[in-house]
Amino acid sequence: MYSNKIKNYELSGYSISSGVGIGKAHIYRNVLQDMQDIYCIDANEVEKEYQRIKEAFDNVRGRLQKNQKEVERKLNSDFAAILSSHTKILSDSSLHQEIYETIKRSCVNAELVVLAVFRRLEARIRHAEDCRLAQRADDIADLARQVLRTLTGQASHRLADLPDNTIVVASELFPSDTVFFSRKAVSGVIVERGGPASHAAILTRELGIPAVSNIDNAVQKITQGENLIVDGTQGSVLIDPDEEMQRKFQKKQEDMSVRFAIAKQYSHEKAATLDGTEVEVTANISCREDAELAVKHGADGIGLYRTEQLYFGREDIPGEDELLETLQETLAPINTNIPVTLRLLDIGGDKLLPFLNHTNISEPLMGQRGVRFLLNFPDLLITQLRSFLRLSLSRSVRILVPMVTLESDMQAVRKFYEEAANDLSCHQPPLGSMIETPAAALCAETISKYSDFLSVGTNDLTQYTMAASRDDAEVADYFIHEHPSIFYLLRCVAKAADKKPIGVCGQLAGEANAVKRLLAMGFQELSVNPFQVPYIKQAVQDIYM
Known part of the structure; x- marks a missing residue:
């Protein structure tokens, strides 16, 4: 906590989602960070405490056994074996x-006791000479979380059912949190x-939630319930703002609302430059609420439906019928004639599924991501x-x-695709x-031979080109999505498309x-979060090519 309760105490960070947020702090720690239930017991209570752990x-x-059966039924024994290994650890x-x-x-x-023992076990495994064994250390940490949640009676995620005007303060957030x-x-x-x-930055932008990162020790400097202002445009945070400062930022919020309203006036019209070049301005979505916003803000279609959100927050894997039903429900607000681009499950990097083990991936950002992951588990792809x-x-x-690198990636997926279409x-x-x-x-050019259209994901393209992690604010100065090298690669893609749709x-x-x-x-297509659709359409309409 900062000292002396200074009014308007400012913390400087890095903007990851623009806008102004005013509210009260909610400090989010995972169960391993927030162990507050500590007390001594008498010698005659040892058996009772041990029984609590056994029951947990x-x-x-x-x-885990229930999930294992579901995985075996819906996917294959490889996934089930992962969960089986977890149950064996608990039986050791x-x-x-x-x-x-x-x-x-x-x-x-x-x-x-659970925290201490599992941390010792995790440390022993993490420092093992056998790298394959060392990769299992995260299994131990994950099991510790599950046991501790059971012991502490946590029935739901700590970010569910927050009160209005909450500002979430955390060490880091993953998609499975922001869901x-x-x-x-x-x-x-x-x-x-x-x-x-x-x-996490992408999802907060798509939710229209102002966000700031790279605030050192934020969870220690800020206390639960404290009044805060998040300036996502400037990348700063104000703790305990006085009335004058609150009025200033409320006015800033109002000004931003006016600019958005002006841009939205013509957002339901087709986007065309002053000399008549038409452009599809579509929306990126993850859930039904996003779909509703896409329609509300005038998106010409859905340029990217991130289907990962259908899997986060679940304890099992959806089957074919359930997946179809959820897709239909999510897309219900959108006219059936409006095109929707469905991205196959893009798992890897910081996008991990809570019910599957990923610790056998030594380098998630450079390993089994996207199509590589899917081809390794074809039942999931099918x-x-x-x-x-x-x-x-x-x-x-x-x-x-997602994440196509070789023409053989597309050849393999297309084979599964054609077989599924023929079967149906x-x-x-x-x-x-x-x-x-x-x-x-x-x-x-070679990938295009097996593709009906191409879509460039510039976030990962920038990350891999600039050798700067998209998740690391420490190298944000190197994450330059308008660097000449990025535009050079974009020109390569545009040239290779050969009249095929490109976005x-x-x-x-x-x-x-x-x-x-x-x-x-x-x-010909720009796909952005729903809140950006009016601004990008306005930008297109002001251009003369």
């Missing part, structure tokens, strides 16, 4: 022995870590393809393959490639000052 183990093991007699001896020796409560955000409740976000193109194809019977869709006796909607690496951009999604598509350059290269 049984509870977690039961959930040496682990139980260490826990019992720790309780007897220390005479402290069950929660503290619980409510636009109505969360008015701002402050994180200690996270770059301008991190997925389930999605079949759901998407069935959806195409009732609405206009395109299917986008249905037509084949356009199947496109997402270009997100320098290799894919430079060799887009851009990612942060660059939402930069008004980049619009003219993208249109001059030949890009």
Whole structure:
């Protein structure tokens, strides 16, 4: 906490989502960071505390076994084996022995014993000489979280059901955290870590929530319930603002609302330059609320439906029928004639599924991401393809393959795609490639042969080109999405497309000052978050090519 309760105490960080948020702090720590239930026990209470741990183990093991059966039914034995390994850890007699001896020796409560024993086990495994064993350390940390949640009676996620005008303060946030955000409740976000193109940044921008990152020790400097102002445009935070400062930022909020209203006046009209070049300005969505906003703000279609959100916050994997039903429900606000681009599940990097183990991936950003992950688990890919194809019977869709690097990626997916379409006796909607690496951009001509359209994901393209993690605010100065090298690669893609539809999604598509350059290269679609649609349409309408 900062000293002396100074009014208007300012913390400087990095802007990851523009706008102004005013509200009260909610400090978010995961259960391993927030162990407050610590007390001593008498020697005659050792058995009682040990029994609490055994019951928690049984509870977690039961959930894992249930999930294992669901995975075996819906996917394959490889995924099920991952969950089986978790249950075996909880049944290990040496682990139980260490826990019992720790309780007897220390005479402290069950929660503290679980935390101490699992941390020791995690450290031993993490420093093992066998790198494959070392990669299992995160398994131990994850199991510790599950056992501690059970012991502390946490039935729901700590970010669910927040009060209105909440500003979330956290060390870091992942997509599986932000899935619980409510636009109505969360008015701002402050994180200690996270770059301008991190997925948490992307999701806060799409939610229209102001956010600032790179605030050192934010969870220590800010206290629960404290009045805050988040200036997502300038990248700063004000703690305990006085009345004058609150009025100043309320006026800033009002001015931004007026600018948005002006841009929105013509957002339902087709976007065309002053000399008549038409452009599709589409929206990136993750849920039904996004779809409603896309319609409300005049999007010409859905340029990117991130289907990962259908999997986050779940304890099991949706089957084909359930997936189709959820897709239909999410897209219900959108006219069936309006095109929707469905991206296949893009897992890897900081996008991990809570019910699957990813610790066997030593380098998630450079390893099994996107299409690589899907091809390694074809049952998961086929389930999605079949759901998407069935959806195409009732609405206009395109299917986008994430993280394509080689032409063989598209060849393999297209084979599964054609087999699924033949089995369902249905037509084949356009199947496109997402270009997100320098290799894919430079060799887009060969990838294009097996693609009906191309979409450039500029966030990952910038990350891999500039060797600057999209999640790391410390190298934000190197994450330059308007760097000459990025535009060179974009020109390569545009040239390789050879009259096939090409679009851009990612942060660059939402930069008004980049619009003219993208249109001059030949890009016909710009996909942005729903709140940016009016601004980008306005930018297009002001351009003379």
